Amino acid sequence: MKPAPFAYARAASLPEVFDLLDRHGESARLLAGGQSLVAALNLRLSSPGILLDINGVEALRGIGFADGVLRIGALTRHAELGADPLVARHAPLLARAVPHIAHAAIRTRGTIGGSLALADPAAELPACALALDATLVLASRGGERRVAAVDFFQGLYQTALRGDEVLAAVEIASRAGQACTLQELARRHGDYAIVGLAAQAGPPGAGVALAWFGVGGTPLRTPRAEAALVAGDLAGAQAALAGEIDPPADLHGPPALRHHLARVLLGRAAAALKGH
Amino acid sequence: MRLPLTLTVNGEPVSAMVEPRTHLVDFLREALDLTGSHAGCEHGVCGACSLIVNGAMLRGCLMLAVQAEGAEVWTVEGLTESGAIAALQAAFLARNALQCGFCTPGMLVAAATLLKANPTPTREEIREGISGNYCRCTGYHAIVDAIEEASRA
Known part of the structure; x- marks a missing residue:
């Protein structure tokens, strides 16, 4: 059309x-x-x-690192995100997510800011922002305000962005050397996920963030599964998911399908984090 | 509302007035009569409208023509005339890698993009490289064969 x-x-x-x-x-x-x-x-x-x-707004471009914080301009294309050495070092989870985002031709144009502001619940980057405890920088004529990813995603395609604001950048405290993995199941390569998991470990001894996509109206964390996983109890973590995600029925299948696939992905993620 | 647009298409300067709602592939097809790029699904899924813009492959249906101001655009016609995809075209012909031909221009753009970044891809990498392009005739096998043949030539 x-x-x-x-x-x-x-x-x-x-x-x-x-x-x-x-x-x-x-x-x-x-x-x-x-x-x-x-x-x-x-x-x-x-x-x-x-x-x-807004493609010509220079202030929304560029990737920089200062004082332990990676700042990614909102207009950073997916292809740039996947190839950037600072991203690979300080937020490797994002680099690992990029190959899962649609196809090469889409990654040429699509931006991280656009993906976060749209807040598709089955998209990779919003879940990565959540797993990374990212901070979103929202600019308006009055200045900038910073909103944590967990507060930014408010509902199905709903975010904390006001009508007079522009998402300017994403800030992430360096995750250099920390284990991470992105797991996703889709019918065909490049499709939106049926279920996806962005998992980011903290420093040694700290916890692990499990941020799910495709299982509800927003990307979401599962703290009880995280706690069980950190305690080395994978089966317990998988069991905890039953009470922490409430996926919808849709063309892919009933909720039980997504519950099953989430347990499968958690198993794969645990193995990938251990192998780091 | 019509806006002025100046860009380069297949090496030639082009100026036109366009409606903002006209996406790039429709502009190429309807204003410039470059009908090699096909408008299939028109929501970024099928890949038949794949183009090279400023050196990178993109969907001609997901970029507005007005956004191509100052851009350098290559379509299958220009890539054919320059000889850039001659080996791929010969291999597609030799391997029966097309039937109806609707997907072929986009498939060639995707294949050329892949081979530029990775001159000797594995079959798995070829499948990944064309994963954003639908073909409803061939079952893809012959296309993978053709791209592999062109890459080994």
Whole structure:
């Protein structure tokens, strides 16, 4: 299908983005990589009055590391994320997630900021942000505020982003040398996950974060399974999942299917973390 | 609303006025009559509209034409004329790697992108490289054979 008509404006700086958001309010949508938004426009699932193209905003680009914190600009493309040496060193979980995100042609354009702001519950990067205890930097004319990933994802496609804000960057305390793994089951390579798990261990002696995707309305942590896993009780961790995830029935199958697959993925993740 | 657009397509400068809602593959097909790239699913799943833009493969249906301002775009027509995919095309022909041909332009773009990054891929890597491109005729086996043959030539 073809999109319904809309207007289009390019912003070259964040102040310009804020001006355009002020002027157009609810009728505006920000256009980053467009790999979900343009598909939704084509299908007429979304029909904004105006698209505000932020691809030219330099302040949203770049990957840097300072004072133990990795900062990833919101416009970082998936392909860049997967190839960046700072990401590979300080947040290897993200680098491992990239090959699971759709296909090479999509990774050319799609951005980390777009993926987090869309908050698809079956997408990899929101779960990685949760597993990494990432901080999301939200910019508005009034300045920046920082929101923890756990507070950012609020519901199905719902986030803490306000209408006058732009997701500017993601900040992650270095995870250099800490074990991590990304496990995912999909019908075909590149599809959204039926069930996925982003697992990030802390420093030696600390816990492990298990962040699930495809099992509910948001990515979610399973603290009881985490505690059992840290205690070396894999069977207990797998059993704990029954009370911690409540997956929906859909075309893939009934909830029991996802419960089963989650236990399988947890087993694989435990083996991968141990083998680190 | 129509906006001015200036870009390079297959090495030639192009200027046009476009509606913001026109995606890149429709612009190439309808305004420039470059109908080699196909619009299949139009939501980024089938890969028939795969293009090379600024040196990287992307979906022509998931980028608006107005976003290609200043970009360098290559379609299957340009890649054919330059000879860049001649070996792949010969191998597709020799191996019967197409039947209806609808997916073929995108498949060639994906294969060329793969071989540029990895000149001697394994069959598994070839399957991964074309995993974003659907073919409903061949069952993929002949396509994998053709790409493998081109890479070994």
